[in-house]
Amino acid sequence: MQATPSEWIGSDWQQAARERRRANLRIASMDDLALDIRNVTKTFVKTPAKRDQKGRWMPLLKGGQRTLARVVDSVSLQVRRGETVGVLGQNGSGKSTLIRLVSTLLLPDEGSISVFGHDVVREANRVKRMLNRVSVEASFFKKLSAAENLLYSARLYGLDVREAHRRALEILTSIGFDAAKMDSSVEQLSRGQQQKVAIARAFLSSPMLLLMDEPTTGLDPKSKRDVQAFVKQLREEHDTTILLTTHDMAEAEELCDRVAVLHRGKVVALGTPAELKEAHRRNGETPSLEDVFLAITGKRIADDAQPEETDEE
Amino acid sequence: MQGILTEGKATYAFIERQFILLKRYWLWEAVWIVYSMCVTLAMGFLAKGMPALTGAHIDVQRATIFLLVGSLLWGYMAGLFWDISNVVSWERWEGTIEYTFMAPISRATHIVGICLFSIIYGVLRTAAMLALVAVIFHLDLSRANIPGALMILAASSFSFMGLGTVTAILPLVSPEKGAQLTGILEGVLMMVSGVYYQVSVLPPWMQMLSRLSPATYTLQGMRDSLLNGASTADLLPSTLTLLLMGAVLVPLGLRVFAWGEVHCKRTGKLKRSG
Numbered sequence: 001m002q003a004t005p006s007e008w009i010g011s012d013w014q015q016a017a018r019e020r021r022r023a024n025l026r027i028a029s030m031d032d033l034a035l036d037i038r039n040v041t042k043t044f045v046k047t048p049a050k051r052d053q054k055g056r057w058m059p060l061l062k063g064g065q066r067t068l069a070r071v072v073d074s075v076s077l078q079v080r081r082g083e084t085v086g087v088l089g090q091n092g093s094g095k096s097t098l099i100r101l102v103s104t105l106l107l108p109d110e111g112s113i114s115v116f117g118h119d120v121v122r123e124a125n126r127v128k129r130m131l132n133r134v135s136v137e138a139s140f141f142k143k144l145s146a147a148e149n150l151l152y153s154a155r156l157y158g159l160d161v162r163e164a165h166r167r168a169l170e171i172l173t174s175i176g177f178d179a180a181k182m183d184s185s186v187e188q189l190s191r192g193q194q195q196k197v198a199i200a201r202a203f204l205s206s207p208m209l210l211l212m213d214e215p216t217t218g219l220d221p222k223s224k225r226d227v228q229a230f231v232k233q234l235r236e237e238h239d240t241t242i243l244l245t246t247h248d249m250a251e252a253e254e255l256c257d258r259v260a261v262l263h264r265g266k267v268v269a270l271g272t273p274a275e276l277k278e279a280h281r282r283n284g285e286t287p288s289l290e291d292v293f294l295a296i297t298g299k300r301i302a303d304d305a306q307p308e309e310t311d312e313e
Numbered sequence: 314m315q316g317i318l319t320e321g322k323a324t325y326a327f328i329e330r331q332f333i334l335l336k337r338y339w340l341w342e343a344v345w346i347v348y349s350m351c352v353t354l355a356m357g358f359l360a361k362g363m364p365a366l367t368g369a370h371i372d373v374q375r376a377t378i379f380l381l382v383g384s385l386l387w388g389y390m391a392g393l394f395w396d397i398s399n400v401v402s403w404e405r406w407e408g409t410i411e412y413t414f415m416a417p418i419s420r421a422t423h424i425v426g427i428c429l430f431s432i433i434y435g436v437l438r439t440a441a442m443l444a445l446v447a448v449i450f451h452l453d454l455s456r457a458n459i460p461g462a463l464m465i466l467a468a469s470s471f472s473f474m475g476l477g478t479v480t481a482i483l484p485l486v487s488p489e490k491g492a493q494l495t496g497i498l499e500g501v502l503m504m505v506s507g508v509y510y511q512v513s514v515l516p517p518w519m520q521m522l523s524r525l526s527p528a529t530y531t532l533q534g535m536r537d538s539l540l541n542g543a544s545t546a547d548l549l550p551s552t553l554t555l556l557l558m559g560a561v562l563v564p565l566g567l568r569v570f571a572w573g574e575v576h577c578k579r580t581g582k583l584k585r586s587g
Binding site: 044045097100103104105106107109125126128129132133135137139140141142143144148152153155156157158185201 | 315318319322323325326329330333334337338407408409411412413414415416417418419575578579580581583584
C-alpha cells in the first residue's frame with residue numbers, strides 16, 4: 001500500500017530513497033540542466049531618506065548620495081532536472097531577488113540565466129511557460145474566490161477551465177484544503193489556506209521548474225506540514241525541478257537534494273546537506289545545518305538583516 | 314493557431330476578471346455612477362437655466378444636448394482612460410502584478426483585455442445614462458444620426474486605448490506619484506478638448522493643444538451626429554482622424570509600456586505596493 005505524504009516524513013526507507021535519489025541526480029548528464037545561473041549580478045539603487053528622523057523634509061543637498069546595493073553578486077548555480085535545490089539565507093541575503101531574476105520579473109545586470117536551455121531575457125515567453133512560482137505573500141485578488149482566482153490563472157496559461165477546476169480540487173484536497181472553501185473569497189481564508197491555493201495555482205500550469213520563495217514562512221504548524229508533504233510528493237511522483245528558498249534548516253534538510261547558502265548576495269557554500277555537514281565536522285562531531293550556516297556566514301539564519309530590494313522613486 | 318487560442322483565452326480572462334471585480338466592488342461603482350449621473354444632470358440643468366442667467370434667448374434644447382453629450386462622453390472616456398491607465402496600479406494594490414507579468418501572454422493581450430472590458434462596460438453604462446437623461450430632459454433626438462455617433466465612439470476607443478496605455482506607464486515607473494500625474498493629464502485633456510464648450514473659445518495656444526487630443530474629434534463628431542444629424546459621410550473626416558490617431562497611439566502606447574516594463578524589471582519596481 002502506498003504511504004500517504006504525512007507517513008513519508010521521518011521514515012527510514014525515506015532516508016534511503018533520498019540518498020539513492022541524490023546519487024542518481026549526481027550522475028545525471030549536464031545536458032539535463034533545468035536551471036543554469038551563470039555569474040549573475042543584480043544591483044539596486046538605494047535612495048537616501050527624503051525626511052529626517054523627526055519627519056522633516058531634508059534639503060536636497062543634505063539628502064545624501066544615492067548608493068548602490070549589490071543584492072545578488074556573481075551567483076552561479078546549476079540545477080539538474082528533477083532536483084530540489086534549497087537556497088538558505090538571512091532576510092536580505094538576495095534569495096527573493098534570485099527567484100525574481102529566474103522568474104523573468106527582474107533583469108540581471110550581468111551574467112545569464114537559462115531555464116531548460118532558454119534564456120530568461122531573450123526567450124522570456126518560452127521560459128514563462130515552463131515555470132511557476134509560489135511566493136511568501138499569497139498574492140491574489142482578495143475579493144475573488146479561490147476558485148475564481150485559480151480559473152483566472154488557468155485561462156492566462158491557456159488551460160481548459162473544466163480540467164483546471166478538476167485539477168485544482170485534486171491538488172487542494174491533497175494538501176488538506178477544505179474543498180467547501182473554494183467559493184469563499186480569498187480575504188476570508190487563513191494565511192495557510194491562501195498559501196495552499198497559491199501552491200495549487202502554481203502547479204495548475206504543470207511547471208517544469210517550480211520556484212518556491214519561502215512557501216512555509218508564517219504558516220501554522222499543520223499548514224506547514226501539509227505544504228512540506230506536498231513538496232515531497234512532487235519530488236517523488238513528478239519530474240518537477242524545484243528551487244526553494246527557506247529560513248527553515250529542518251525544511252531544507254528534509255526537502256532538498258542540495259543546499260546553497262547565500263550570504264550578502266553570494267553563494268558561499270553548495271552541496272548536499274550531508275556534504276556540508278561533513279565539511280564542517282569538528283572533533284568527530286557532526287554539526288547541524290544551523291551550525292554549518294553559522295560557521296560559514298558568522299551569523300544565525302534568524303538574525304535580522306536588511307531588506308534586499310530597494311529602488312529609486 | 315494554438316498561440317492565438319491561448320491569447321484569446323487570456324483576453325477573455327481579463328474581461329471576466331474585471332466584471333467579477335466590478336460585482337465585488339459594487340459600492341465603489343455605485344458611487345462612481347451616482348457621481349457621474351449628478352454631474353451630467355447638473356450640466357443639463359445648467360443649460361435649462363441659461364436663458365434666466367443670461368437674459369438672452371437661446372436654443373435650450375440644443376444647449377442641453379451639447380452639454381449632456383460632453384458630460385456623458387467625458388464620463389465614458391474618463392472611465393476608459395482610468396481603467397487602462399490604472400491597469401498597473403490596481404494590480405499592484407491587489408498584489409497580483411507579478412503573477413500577471415509572469416503569465417506567458419503578450420502585453421498587448423493584457424492591455425486589450427482590459428480595454429475591451431472597459432469599452433463594453435462603458436458603452437452599457439453610457440447608454441443607460443443617456444436613456445435616463447433623455448427621459449428627464451425630454452430630449453429630442455429625432456434628427457440624431459445614432460449609427461454615426463456609434464461609429465465615432467468606436468473609432469475614438471482606439472485612440473483612448475493608445476493614450477491610456479501611454480499613461481499607464483506613469484504608475485508603472487513611479488508607484489507613488491504616477492497615478493496623480495495621470496489625473497493631471499486627464500484634467501488637461503478635459504480642458505483643451507471642448508467637453509463643455511467649443512474649442513474656439515480657448516486661447517490660440519490651447520487650441521493648438523486641442524488639435525492633438527482625440528477627445529476633441531470625438532466630441533465634435535458626436536455633437537455633429539446627435540445635434541445636427543450629420544450623415545455618416547459627413548462624419549468620415551472625424552472618424553478617419555480618430556482612426557489615424559489610434560493607429561499611431563496604440564503601437565506607441567504598447568512600445569512605451571514595453572519600455573516601462575523593462576525599466577521596472579531593471580529597477581525592481583514591480584514589487585512595490587505603495
